[in-house]
Amino acid sequence: MSEPATTVRVNLAERGYDIHIGQGLLAGAASFITDRRKAKHVVLITDDNVDGLHADRVADQLVEAGLEVNVMTVDAGEASKDVDVAAELWETMLQEGTDRQSVVLAVGGGVVGDLAGWVAASYARGLTFFQAPTTLLSQVDSSVGGKVGVNLPGAKNMVGAFWQPHGVVIDIDVLSTLTDRDYRAGLAEVVKYGVIMDADFFAMLEANADAINNRDPQTLIQIIARSCQLKAEVVEADEREESGRRAILNYGHTFGHALEAATGYGPLLHGEGVSIGMVCASRLAESMGLIDSGTTSRQVALLEKLGLPTSLPAGQDPAELVSLMWRDKKVQDGKIRFVLPTRIGEVQLFDSPAQQAVVESMR
Amino acid sequence: MSEPATTVRVNLAERGYDIHIGQGLLAGAASFITDRRKAKHVVLITDDNVDGLHADRVADQLVEAGLEVNVMTVDAGEASKDVDVAAELWETMLQEGTDRQSVVLAVGGGVVGDLAGWVAASYARGLTFFQAPTTLLSQVDSSVGGKVGVNLPGAKNMVGAFWQPHGVVIDIDVLSTLTDRDYRAGLAEVVKYGVIMDADFFAMLEANADAINNRDPQTLIQIIARSCQLKAEVVEADEREESGRRAILNYGHTFGHALEAATGYGPLLHGEGVSIGMVCASRLAESMGLIDSGTTSRQVALLEKLGLPTSLPAGQDPAELVSLMWRDKKVQDGKIRFVLPTRIGEVQLFDSPAQQAVVESMR
Ligand SMILES: NC(=O)c1ccc[n+]([C@@H]2O[C@H](COP(=O)([O-])OP(=O)(O)OC[C@H]3O[C@@H](n4cnc5c(N)ncnc54)[C@H](O)[C@@H]3O)[C@@H](O)[C@H]2O)c1
Ligand SMILES: NC(=O)c1ccc[n+]([C@@H]2O[C@H](COP(=O)([O-])OP(=O)(O)OC[C@H]3O[C@@H](n4cnc5c(N)ncnc54)[C@H](O)[C@@H]3O)[C@@H](O)[C@H]2O)c1
Ligand SMILES: [Zn+2]
Ligand SMILES: [Zn+2]
Numbered sequence: 001m002s003e004p005a006t007t008v009r010v011n012l013a014e015r016g017y018d019i020h021i022g023q024g025l026l027a028g029a030a031s032f033i034t035d036r037r038k039a040k041h042v043v044l045i046t047d048d049n050v051d052g053l054h055a056d057r058v059a060d061q062l063v064e065a066g067l068e069v070n071v072m073t074v075d076a077g078e079a080s081k082d083v084d085v086a087a088e089l090w091e092t093m094l095q096e097g098t099d100r101q102s103v104v105l106a107v108g109g110g111v112v113g114d115l116a117g118w119v120a121a122s123y124a125r126g127l128t129f130f131q132a133p134t135t136l137l138s139q140v141d142s143s144v145g146g147k148v149g150v151n152l153p154g155a156k157n158m159v160g161a162f163w164q165p166h167g168v169v170i171d172i173d174v175l176s177t178l179t180d181r182d183y184r185a186g187l188a189e190v191v192k193y194g195v196i197m198d199a200d201f202f203a204m205l206e207a208n209a210d211a212i213n214n215r216d217p218q219t220l221i222q223i224i225a226r227s228c229q230l231k232a233e234v235v236e237a238d239e240r241e242e243s244g245r246r247a248i249l250n251y252g253h254t255f256g257h258a259l260e261a262a263t264g265y266g267p268l269l270h271g272e273g274v275s276i277g278m279v280c281a282s283r284l285a286e287s288m289g290l291i292d293s294g295t296t297s298r299q300v301a302l303l304e305k306l307g308l309p310t311s312l313p314a315g316q317d318p319a320e321l322v323s324l325m326w327r328d329k330k331v332q333d334g335k336i337r338f339v340l341p342t343r344i345g346e347v348q349l350f351d352s353p354a355q356q357a358v359v360e361s362m363r
Numbered sequence: 364m365s366e367p368a369t370t371v372r373v374n375l376a377e378r379g380y381d382i383h384i385g386q387g388l389l390a391g392a393a394s395f396i397t398d399r400r401k402a403k404h405v406v407l408i409t410d411d412n413v414d415g416l417h418a419d420r421v422a423d424q425l426v427e428a429g430l431e432v433n434v435m436t437v438d439a440g441e442a443s444k445d446v447d448v449a450a451e452l453w454e455t456m457l458q459e460g461t462d463r464q465s466v467v468l469a470v471g472g473g474v475v476g477d478l479a480g481w482v483a484a485s486y487a488r489g490l491t492f493f494q495a496p497t498t499l500l501s502q503v504d505s506s507v508g509g510k511v512g513v514n515l516p517g518a519k520n521m522v523g524a525f526w527q528p529h530g531v532v533i534d535i536d537v538l539s540t541l542t543d544r545d546y547r548a549g550l551a552e553v554v555k556y557g558v559i560m561d562a563d564f565f566a567m568l569e570a571n572a573d574a575i576n577n578r579d580p581q582t583l584i585q586i587i588a589r590s591c592q593l594k595a596e597v598v599e600a601d602e603r604e605e606s607g608r609r610a611i612l613n614y615g616h617t618f619g620h621a622l623e624a625a626t627g628y629g630p631l632l633h634g635e636g637v638s639i640g641m642v643c644a645s646r647l648a649e650s651m652g653l654i655d656s657g658t659t660s661r662q663v664a665l666l667e668k669l670g671l672p673t674s675l676p677a678g679q680d681p682a683e684l685v686s687l688m689w690r691d692k693k694v695q696d697g698k699i700r701f702v703l704p705t706r707i708g709e710v711q712l713f714d715s716p717a718q719q720a721v722v723e724s725m726r
Pocket of ligand 1: 048049050076077078081134135136138143146156174175179182270
């Protein structure tokens with residue numbers, strides 16, 4: 001028995017698209033694509049974990065549906081979000097006769113989605129792009145919003161584009177093979193949406209923490225759909241990160257990024273950094289009198305229930321982290337913008353709180 | 364005494380921009396930029412020919428105006444329109460602290476413009492971009508329309524984007540240092556605009572061939588402005604090459620590209636290939652009964668007056684060129700679309716004329 005599927009529409013004028021969320025949806029990937037685009041040739045990009053687990057089935061099914069398919073597999077892991085890996089993909093695509101009528105399909109986590117999206121955005125000045133995200137993080141976050149790209153040495157996502165997919169198909173069944181840690185890392189972004197935009201959703205997460213931990217299908221569809229919807233609302237209001245609205249998605253991320261950088265990208269998953277970062281941001285908001293301590297402790301309690309870390313890893317020095325933050329390239333005129341909660345369900349942007357307060361928030 | 368400058372507006376909704384055309388305009392590049400964008404940091408990209416001739420003056424002037432400037436110089440020539448060269452530029456830009464507030468300024472020909480535009484489009488998901496084209500070809504063609512990108516081995520412009528500049532400043536004085544051949548190559552595209560869109564303009568070129576050959580400033584401003592205007596009209600109607608309208612700009616190019624490829628990109632400049640290609644296309648139109656021979660001979664006469672080649676280079680075999688055309692990646696289902704004149708000032712698209720007729724048109 002499958003839970004009923006659901007659709008979230010991302011409204012972006014002529015670039016609007018559907019996100020289908022349900023069980024077993026990958027079995028219908030071929031018609032999902034051909035319903036939306038007369039395609040004959042699909043470049044399927046995946047990584048070497050997801051290939052054997054899920055992508056090969058998708059490829060078989062596309063072939064059965066009469067499509068010409070080239071599967072291109074990159075190494076699993078962040079190191080594949082790389083300029084040279086993209087260049088290899090472009091060349092392989094050229095050799096395989098990829099042209100403007102070809103479509104690119106990403107089957108994998110955020111790494112595959114960001115890389116494949118970038119390759120799609122730039123080959124022949126832009127190919128039609130579909131996403132089948134396979135990690136919770138990519139299902140609730142990276143597959144929505146059109147940010148694609150690769151890293152430069154020392155600078156994440158420094159080369160890329162805004163390139164909206166033509167459609168996103170989220171099959172929650174693929175989550176069954178995901179490690180516990182990767183699953184929980186995705187949950188951090190889910191909690192984030194509750195804090196920044198939707199108190200009811202936050203309360204729903206509190207009430208259903210057990211079902212979430214058990215990866216209950218109905219609950220999964222519900223929280224993924226709501227997360228996509230909330231992110232879509234922000235993206236619709238600020239597609240190209242111009243008005244500032246999109247910045248609210250960075251709640252917890254200023255701290256999180258500093259932690260990821262300080263620990264050398266690896267020991268701490270992105271979602272884990274965000275989890276700790278949200279707690280720090282909330283404490284900072286407390287110290288500024290924006291919220292009371294109960295608002296922070298609700299977040300800590302929920303994150304802990306979901307198995308996420310809420311305090312700095314051993315050996316991390318708050319003062320050093322703060323100087324890392326202020327050295328970041330994005331800092332303009334010495335000002336950092338923090339996203340801080342004013343209650344559960346609402347955040348605001350604050351420019352440059354006192355560095356000492358930021359240090360304190362991490363203790 | 365300077366001739367009065369003129370402005371062509373490219374109307375593309377929120378991406379519209381001005382093209383300033385006149386004498387000595389590079390001396391005002393700093394205010395041209397800062398009038399349009401609050402900028403502090405300029406990444407100036409040029410090549411090693413243009414650097415000493417013109418770009419260093421521009422850089423000095425930007426510095427005098429209080430801007431922070433990094434000059435990045437690539438080797439002159441098509442080989443710099445390359446994935447690895449772009450990657451080096453991205454890394455250098457990162458090291459120099461380039462951020463979203465930085466702007467990129469291209470000072471050079473089409474190679475520099477396409478490369479710098481691509482780097483601008485992709486760094487930090489898109490920086491503001493200005494062009495100061497310094498060849499006639501880039502002034503009348505490549506700097507208008509937003510196509511930017513680099514080559515893959517064996518495939519020109521295969522990686523790129525549509526990325527409109529924020530403004531284009533065309534200083535005709537820089538043309539004084541351009542070789543005769545490069546100057547004439549640019550004229551081929553000017554003649555093209557007359558044939559495809561504007562009989563009066565074509566007649567004006569016929570009447571002013573001597574002034575054009577003498578690079579008379581007033582005439583230059585006039586023909587560059589009209590060329591930009593005509594290209595802008597096409598681009599406004601079909602910004603992303605979707606409706607087919609933009610295809611008319613390829614008049615002479617199907618033949619021209621085959622010639623460039625057959626001669627190994629080098630012996631024949633792009634504009635020279637286009638010049639020969641227009642004559643072939645016009646003969647093909649004749650053989651199909653679209654035009655009389657007088658329409659072709661007017662083009663031949665004008666092109667010859669402007670010092671451009673109008674027949675195949677020695678040793679080129681029409682039959683081989685035709686098979687080259689049909690092997691091109693862009694050919695779909697064995698069909699090639701030719702842009703053919705129906706009179707001076709008008710072209711139409713024709714799918715796949717008989718291959719034998721195409722062969723004959725090149726004899
Ligand atoms: N574009 C955006 O807006 C955006 C937003 C957030 C994050 N991101 C990016 O997303 C990336 C992180 O995404 P991620 O966490 O999905 O990382 P990931 O793609 O590296 O996936 C994590 C691991 O899970 C494996 N995996 C994927 N699906 C699986 C499955 N169904 N079963 C078993 N294993 C599976 C992968 O092979 C990988 O080893 C980062 O590069 C980050 O910058 C982008
Ligand atoms: N983006 C587009 O829409 C578009 C349209 C047409 C052509 N193009 C591209 O443009 C490129 C060709 O442009 P191009 O002909 O300007 O080539 P180019 O940039 O290589 O310039 C030709 C030569 O002239 C030199 N030069 C430039 N300005 C000079 C000056 N003022 N004085 C003396 N020397 C000077 C250059 O160093 C180079 O050696 C090709 O790569 C082609 O694909 C792009
Ligand atoms: Zn995140
Ligand atoms: Zn051309």
